[in-house]
Amino acid sequence: MAKRNFILNQIKSTFSKFGFSQIETPTIENLSVLMGKYGDEGDQLLFKILNSGNFSEKLSSQDLDNGYKSLTPKISEKGLRYDLTVPFARFVVMNRNDLAMPFKRFQIQPVWRADKPQRGRYREFYQCDADVVGTNSLLCEAEIVLMLNEIFGNLKIENFSIKVNNRKILTAIAQKIGADGNEAKFCVAIDKLDKIGKTKVEDELLANGFEPQMIVDLQPIFEITGNFNEKLAKLEDWLSDIEMGRNGVAELKELGQLVKSFGLETPNLELDITLARGLSYYTGAIFEVKALGVNMGSISGGGRYDNLTGSFGMPGLSGVGISLGVDRIYDVMEELGLFPNNLGLSTQVMITNLGNETFQIALPLLTLLRANCISAEIYPDTSKLKKQFEYTNKRNIPFLIIIGTDELESGLLTIKNMNTGEQFKFDANELVAFVKSQVF
Amino acid sequence: MAKRNFILNQIKSTFSKFGFSQIETPTIENLSVLMGKYGDEGDQLLFKILNSGNFSEKLSSQDLDNGYKSLTPKISEKGLRYDLTVPFARFVVMNRNDLAMPFKRFQIQPVWRADKPQRGRYREFYQCDADVVGTNSLLCEAEIVLMLNEIFGNLKIENFSIKVNNRKILTAIAQKIGADGNEAKFCVAIDKLDKIGKTKVEDELLANGFEPQMIVDLQPIFEITGNFNEKLAKLEDWLSDIEMGRNGVAELKELGQLVKSFGLETPNLELDITLARGLSYYTGAIFEVKALGVNMGSISGGGRYDNLTGSFGMPGLSGVGISLGVDRIYDVMEELGLFPNNLGLSTQVMITNLGNETFQIALPLLTLLRANCISAEIYPDTSKLKKQFEYTNKRNIPFLIIIGTDELESGLLTIKNMNTGEQFKFDANELVAFVKSQVF
Numbered sequence: 114m115a116k117r118n119f120i121l122n123q124i125k126s127t128f129s130k131f132g133f134s135q136i137e138t139p140t141i142e143n144l145s146v147l148m149g150k151y152g153d154e155g156d157q158l159l160f161k162i163l164n165s166g167n168f169s170e171k172l173s174s175q176d177l178d179n180g181y182k183s184l185t186p187k188i189s190e191k192g193l194r195y196d197l198t199v200p201f202a203r204f205v206v207m208n209r210n211d212l213a214m215p216f217k218r219f220q221i222q223p224v225w226r227a228d229k230p231q232r233g234r235y236r237e238f239y240q241c242d243a244d245v246v247g248t249n250s251l252l253c254e255a256e257i258v259l260m261l262n263e264i265f266g267n268l269k270i271e272n273f274s275i276k277v278n279n280r281k282i283l284t285a286i287a288q289k290i291g292a293d294g295n296e297a298k299f300c301v302a303i304d305k306l307d308k309i310g311k312t313k314v315e316d317e318l319l320a321n322g323f324e325p326q327m328i329v330d331l332q333p334i335f336e337i338t339g340n341f342n343e344k345l346a347k348l349e350d351w352l353s354d355i356e357m358g359r360n361g362v363a364e365l366k367e368l369g370q371l372v373k374s375f376g377l378e379t380p381n382l383e384l385d386i387t388l389a390r391g392l393s394y395y396t397g398a399i400f401e402v403k404a405l406g407v408n409m410g411s412i413s414g415g416g417r418y419d420n421l422t423g424s425f426g427m428p429g430l431s432g433v434g435i436s437l438g439v440d441r442i443y444d445v446m447e448e449l450g451l452f453p454n455n456l457g458l459s460t461q462v463m464i465t466n467l468g469n470e471t472f473q474i475a476l477p478l479l480t481l482l483r484a485n486c487i488s489a490e491i492y493p494d495t496s497k498l499k500k501q502f503e504y505t506n507k508r509n510i511p512f513l514i515i516i517g518t519d520e521l522e523s524g525l526l527t528i529k530n531m532n533t534g535e536q537f538k539f540d541a542n543e544l545v546a547f548v549k550s551q552v553f
Numbered sequence: 554m555a556k557r558n559f560i561l562n563q564i565k566s567t568f569s570k571f572g573f574s575q576i577e578t579p580t581i582e583n584l585s586v587l588m589g590k591y592g593d594e595g596d597q598l599l600f601k602i603l604n605s606g607n608f609s610e611k612l613s614s615q616d617l618d619n620g621y622k623s624l625t626p627k628i629s630e631k632g633l634r635y636d637l638t639v640p641f642a643r644f645v646v647m648n649r650n651d652l653a654m655p656f657k658r659f660q661i662q663p664v665w666r667a668d669k670p671q672r673g674r675y676r677e678f679y680q681c682d683a684d685v686v687g688t689n690s691l692l693c694e695a696e697i698v699l700m701l702n703e704i705f706g707n708l709k710i711e712n713f714s715i716k717v718n719n720r721k722i723l724t725a726i727a728q729k730i731g732a733d734g735n736e737a738k739f740c741v742a743i744d745k746l747d748k749i750g751k752t753k754v755e756d757e758l759l760a761n762g763f764e765p766q767m768i769v770d771l772q773p774i775f776e777i778t779g780n781f782n783e784k785l786a787k788l789e790d791w792l793s794d795i796e797m798g799r800n801g802v803a804e805l806k807e808l809g810q811l812v813k814s815f816g817l818e819t820p821n822l823e824l825d826i827t828l829a830r831g832l833s834y835y836t837g838a839i840f841e842v843k844a845l846g847v848n849m850g851s852i853s854g855g856g857r858y859d860n861l862t863g864s865f866g867m868p869g870l871s872g873v874g875i876s877l878g879v880d881r882i883y884d885v886m887e888e889l890g891l892f893p894n895n896l897g898l899s900t901q902v903m904i905t906n907l908g909n910e911t912f913q914i915a916l917p918l919l920t921l922l923r924a925n926c927i928s929a930e931i932y933p934d935t936s937k938l939k940k941q942f943e944y945t946n947k948r949n950i951p952f953l954i955i956i957g958t959d960e961l962e963s964g965l966l967t968i969k970n971m972n973t974g975e976q977f978k979f980d981a982n983e984l985v986a987f988v989k990s991q992v993f
Contacts, residue, residue, distance in 0.1 A: 114575040130923045132900040132930035135554040139677055140580070140633075140663060141600070160581070163601040163629050165667040169621040174614035181609040188628075189603050193580075213947040215933055223580060227605040237579055250933035252906075259920075374916040460572040466692075476814040480699075483570045490572035493655055493690035507653040 115456040117239075120442055121221060123267045124241055127260050133219040133243050138200040140222075144192045150199045150424070158226045160193040161185060193225040197242040197436070198421070205246060206425040214247030221439070233410050233441050244434030246421065251364060253433045254398045254417065255371035258380050261402055261413060261435065268442070269451045272405040273412075275381050277368070278388035280395045280416070281361030285352050286386070290330040292323060299323075300389035303334075307387075311335055334386060341369060344384040364397060394418045400435060404445045412445060413437045461552045462489040463505045464514045465498060471516045474526070478514070478541050485545055487552060505531060512548060555896040557679070560882055561661060563707045564681055567700050573659040573683050578640040580662075584632045590639045590864070598666045600633040601625060633665040637682040637876070638861070645686060646865040654687030661879070673850050673881055684874030686861065691804060693873045694838045694857065695811035698820050701842055701853060701875065708882070709891045712845040713852075715821050717808070718828035720835045720856070721801030725792050726826070730770040732763060739763075740829035743774075747827075751775055774826060781809060784824040804837060834858045840875060844885045852885060853877045901992045902929040903945045904954045905938060911956045914966070918954070918981050925985055927992060945971060952988060 125135070141162065148156055168188045176184055194200055197220045205212065221241045230236055243260065245253045258275060265273050283303070287296040302317040309317075315328050337347045345365055352358025365384065372380045388399050397417030404412055415435035422430045446452055462482055464475050475491055482489040490510075492501045498515070505513045515527040525538040528547065539547055565575070581602065588596050608628045616624055634640055637660045645652065661681045670676055683700065685693045698715060705713050723743070727736040742757040749757075755768050777787045785805055792798025805824065812820045828839050837857030844852055855875035862870045886892055902922055904915050915931055922929040930950075932941045938955070945953045955967040965978040968987065979987055 114577055118575070129899055130926065130928050132928055134899045135558070137554060140665070141677065157605075160605075161603040162633075163603050163625065165597075165600075167621045169617055169624050172617055174617060177609055177612055177614060177617065181607045184609050185603070193602075213944055217930075225580070237581065245933065248933040250906075252931060252933050371912070371916070374912050376917050376920045459569055459574045466690075472811070472814050476811070477816050480816045486570065488570050488572055490657075491692060493685065493688040493692050504653055 115459075116446070116452050117439065117443060119452065119456055120268065120439055120446070121239075121241070124264055124437060124439075125219070125221070127263045127267070128219040128243050131217075131243075131256055131260055133217045136201075136204065136218045136220055137222055138194070138197075138204055138220070140194055141191050142194060142200060142203070144186070144190055146203055146425075147192050147195055147199060151195055155195060158228055159195055160225045160227050161189040162191040162193070164188055164190055194222070195226060196224050197222060197240045198244075198434070201242070201244060202422045203425055205430070206422050206427045209427060215245055216247055217243070217245045219243040233444065235440055239439040241437040241439050242415075242434055244432055246430055246432030249397075249417070249419075249431040251367050251371060251398075254368050255375060257400060257415065257433065257435050258368070258372050258382060259375055259377055261400075262377060262380060264437070265402070265404075268446060270404055270442075270445060270449070273381055274383045274403050274405060276383050276385040276388050276401045276403065277365065278385055278399045279361040279364055279397055280399060281357050281364065281397065282348065282352070282386055283389055285355040285358030285361055286331070286334060288355050288357060289352060290323075290327040292327055295321075295323070303387045304389040337386060341382050341384050344386070345369070348384075348386060368398065390414055390416065394420065396420070396431075398433060404449075407445050407448055409441055409445055409448075411438070412441045460488045460490050460508065460510045462487060462512045462514060462548055463501070463508070463510045464489065464491040465501050465516055466492040466495050467498065467515075467517045468495050471521060474521065474541075475516050478516075478526070478544070481541060481545055482548065485549060487545070487548055512551070514544065555899075556886070556892050557879065557883060559892065559896055560708065560879055560886070561679075561681070564704055564877060564879075565659070565661070567703045567707070568659040568683050571657075571683075571696055571700055573657045576641075576644065576658045576660055577662055578634070578637075578644055578660070580634055581631050582634060582640060582643070584626070584630055586643055586865075587632050587635055587639060591635055595635060598668055599635055600665045600667050601629040602631040602633070604628055604630055634662070635666060636664050637662060637680045638684075638874070641682070641684060642862045643865055645870070646862050646867045649867060655685055656687055657683070657685045659683040673884065675880055679879040681877040681879050682855075682874055684872050686870055686872030689837075689857070689859075689871040691807050691811060691838075694808050695815060697840060697855065697873065697875050698808070698812050698822060699815055699817055701840075702817060702820060704877070705842070705844075708886060710844055710882075710885060710889070713821055714823045714843050714845060716823050716825040716828050716841045716843065717805070718825055718839045719801040719804055720837055720839060721797050721804065722788065722792070722826055723829055725795040725798030725801055726771070726774060728795050728797060729792060730763075730767040732767055735761075735763070743827045744829040777826060781822050781824050784826070785809070788824075788826060808838065830854055830856065834860065836860070836871075838873060844889075847885050847888055849881055849885055849888075851878070852881045900928045900930050900948065900950045902927060902952045902954060902988055903941070903948070903950045904929065904931040905941050905956055906932040906935050907938065907955075907957045908935050911961060914961065914981075915956050918956075918966070918984070921981060921985055922988065925989060927985070927988055952991070954984070 144161065147159055172187060176187060201220065219242065221239060223237050224240050225237050228234060228236060261275055283300055284296050287293060287299045292299055298321045302314050306314050318328060333351050337344050345362060349362045352362065388401055390399050390401060395416035396419040399416040400414060401411045402413035413435060417433040419431045420428060421432050464479060479489055479491055492504065511531055513529045513531055515529065520526050525540060526544055527536055527538055528544055529536045584601065587599055612627060616627060641660065659682065661679060663677050664680050665677050668674060668676060701715055723740055724736050727733060727739045732739055738761045742754050746754050758768060773791050777784050785802060789802045792802065828841055830839055830841060835856040836859040839856040840854060841851045842853035853875060857873040859871045860868060861872050904919060919929055919931055932944065951971055953969045953971055955969065960966050965980060966984055967976055967978055968984055969976045
């Protein structure tokens with residue numbers, strides 16, 4: 114938790130500085146809100162809640178015979194949050210009369226997927242989303258790039274790449290090769306380039322009805338290389354005869370310029386014209402962040418969508434958002450050794466318990482330490498000093514204050530630095546001053 | 554969220570100062586862990602999760618005929634966390650070889666109950682628990698009293714009462730009136746004294762097989778009045794012939810003395826010898842906190858238990874804990890108007906967007922403000938100043954920086970205090986200094 118809170122506090126601090134307010138939505142949503150939003154696979158991966166009370170009262174054996182898919186809606190009306198996007202869309206629609214638009218929110222909550230757990234894939238994991246809805250200004254995309262740079266910079270994940278693309282580029286490429294309208298299939302295949310390589314992507318396209326000439330026409334996609342601006346220039350040239358392509362290039366160009374105007378010299382931006390991120394709802398910018406030098410999927414992803422709230426009866430609301438994979442970021446930081454050393458330290462001072470007669474000194478001292486914002490404890494049981502030593506060590510508590518008969522007589526308290534073994538004697542006020550000087 | 558975070562941050566700060574470390578446990582537990590821990594009513598109120606995949610494959614029509622109670626375990630193996638205590642017990646048992654005992658943890662997470670929602674009763678609500686396990690030292694009880702005083706004091710809920718009792722007192726009273734072994738029934742009835750009054754409690758006891766003479770012998774319970782120490786003296790006198798009673802009185806007396814030794818002069822402690830808190834697992838101290846002058850159930854409760862982990866095969870582990878009802882505390886603070894005024898303010902400065910040509914000034918200024926830890930935004934769309942004014946007002950953002958053609962020419966930026974209407978002109982650095990002086 115100390116490590117997770119370290120990550121979350123950095124993220125919250127950046128989101129707040131950029132004007133995003135935190136919201137939370139309920140864990141349990143009506144299945145009518147969730148079903149059909151994540152594809153067939155998503156529907157299967159929803160955790161569904163059994164109705165309360167006598168849920169089977171009206172079931173017949175015919176219902177059993179019809180199989181679990183038709184049985185489910187008869188015994189389950191609610192499910193667990195699957196992501197933060199759909200609940201956010203519902204929230205925006207339900208509160209549309211009260212929200213000041215554009216509306217900027219961030220949300221950090223767990224989501225649940227009834228999946229087979231494996232590395233980087235959990236049944237319960239935190240998502241952390243920031244979205245702006247109610248504007249199509251590219252300033253929002255630029256601020257996403259700024260936020261990602263600030264967050265990963267603050268977490269000391271120095272080596273990362275923000276891949277960016279634009280759905281309009283993907284649409285234009287499909288048009289360019291004469292595959293208008295087959296853009297979805299094209300995106301699904303091209304999205305796998307990283308994983309399965311060029312040849313297999315081409316095979317999949319052929320298998321899905323793309324003609325050999327289309328594959329030939331597609332070759333420039335694999336040949337566009339260089340830095341952000343160089344790639345953009347080549348792309349502009351290739352797609353110059355497609356209006357959608359010109360628009361996509363113009364948006365990417367403006368994004369690059371805005372980021373520069375904000376004063377960000379090294380935005381870690383990489384143009385990846387094969388980036389599609391599966392989700393078909395992106396309509397403009399598409400983002401994905403990868404930590405380099407670590408074997409881990411994307412640690413952040415997002416993009417612009419023009420119809421987030423359409424399925425809830427509120428069409429035409431444009432927005433752009435980013436989701437951070439907190440648990441994967443955790444794994445990356447663990448692997449790279451990026452967590453500060455002293456994160457787990459909750460308690461700074463332990464006071465020994467060598468009998469009730471020492472309480473007259475120990476308890477007011479404890480109150481004094483805490484009044485000075487120092488986390489402090491007394492060992493709860495009267496037991497041998499050795500046992501109290503070992504416990505203080507096991508808890509990694511850096512200071513132990515010893516109050517025994519000597520200390521009762523002299524009024525001077527012994528404090529031991531558990532790391533160096535050094536011991537000092539102080540009266541209570543000196544002791545608090547000493548601990549403060551060591552701890553803060 | 555701003556208000557809830559205000560409460561949670563105060564609580565976390567106190568728990569940390571007293572040496573408690575934060576943990577979280579999964580939302581979903583096996584039903585085998587949850588069932589039977591909260592009584593029959595609790596079993597009914599558990600949200601149960603439908604098994605994934607083809608859950609009805611092996612069901613027969615006989616299973617349907619047997620009714621929902623026997624059907625449930627065949628189609629559901631998991632449920633949602635119902636409180637933080639049972640998952641904590643499971644956690645302690647699973648990690649018993651790694652935890653330094655005594656173990657002090659706090660946990661702030663939502664819990665779920667399939668109940669009918671009403672005032673102060675929610676289907677999803679935050680619980681916030683702190684427990685120490687592995688010691689039976691009364692220092693822990695005393696520190697609970699200290700923590701409760703600090704937390705409610707910091708939240709400005711000045712008027713509250715920490716009711717305290719001891720399970721040994723309740724057991725002794727049952728013995729005293731000759732109702733040994735009927736202590737559970739006695740506790741259930743006496744627990745309702747606040748709600749239904751003395752006569753109805755007596756009726757319930759009679760209806761449950763208590764004899765009239767027992768009710769007569771019970772009368773002192775209603776006559777013990779005065780402050781903490783006065784009540785304790787009367788109780789000591791009444792129960793002097795019962796060993797269990799002498800032990801309970803001794804524990805309460807020591808608790809009072811320890812709290813005083815810590816230097817807490819006004820501990821808001823009230824001895825309530827009818828306090829039982831329903832839960833039968835308390836074995837020592839029992840706590841309950843009420844906010845006075847507000848119509849709201851208890852906002853905190855807890856006590857000592859000697860067998861938290863017994864049902865998970867680890868008997869004899871003593872612990873004491875307290876649970877804070879965050880959502881009820883929220884309602885109390887709302888009703889008493891105790892939240893600070895400026896809590897909702899995430900953004901301090903809005904910058905106008907009067908066209909791309911102003912970005913050369915606006916965007917670096919935005920970066921400068923944020924680098925100084927000031928939450929700042931630019932209005933995303935180029936639109937009429939009036940609209941941007943209204944938006945800034947609706948968002949309660951206190952400062953608006955106007956950058957138009959005048960400002961582009963002069964290099965001096967106008968900042969408007971949205972509350973007073975005052976306007977000033979500064980260059981960028983002066984402006985940041987001004988905002989810092991106003992905001993921090």
